[in-house]
Amino acid sequence: MEKRDWKLIGRAKEAALEVLLHNARGTYRGLPRTAGWGYPEPYTRDLMIASLGMLVSGNEKLTKALRKTLVAAAKNQSRLGHIPS
Numbered sequence: 001m002e003k004r005d006w007k008l009i010g011r012a013k014e015a016a017l018e019v020l021l022h023n024a025r026g027t028y029r030g031l032p033r034t035a036g037w038g039y040p041e042p043y044t045r046d047l048m049i050a051s052l053g054m055l056v057s058g059n060e061k062l063t064k065a066l067r068k069t070l071v072a073a074a075k076n077q078s079r080l081g082h083i084p085s
Contacts, residue, residue, distance in 0.1 A: 017057055020050065024065040031072055032065045044073055044083050 026033030031042040034050070047069050054062040073083045 016053060017059065020053055020057065020062055021059070023050075024061055029072070030068070032069055042069065042072075044069075 023033045023035070025031075026042055027040045028042055032047055032050075033040045034043040034046040047066075051066050051069075054066045076084045
């Protein structure tokens with residue numbers, strides 16, 4: 001890969017981290033929001049997809065936000081283990 005490609009990847013990573021940090025605390029019980037500029041509510045499916053980025057970022061604030069999300073999902077799951085949407 002060329003040097004300019006690595007710079008582009010670095011800028012994309014910074015932009016993604018900025019979005020994840022912006023969404024780390026939402027308006028609903030402090031749970032992460034899914035799309036802070038459009039939908040301030042937490043959506044379980046979308047947060048589970050975002051969790052991959054949250055975990056690999058190594059950012060402690062994002063890890064704590066994800067933990068809060070997983071605890072809330074576990075507390076609200078159905079008796080069959082389905083997580084809320």
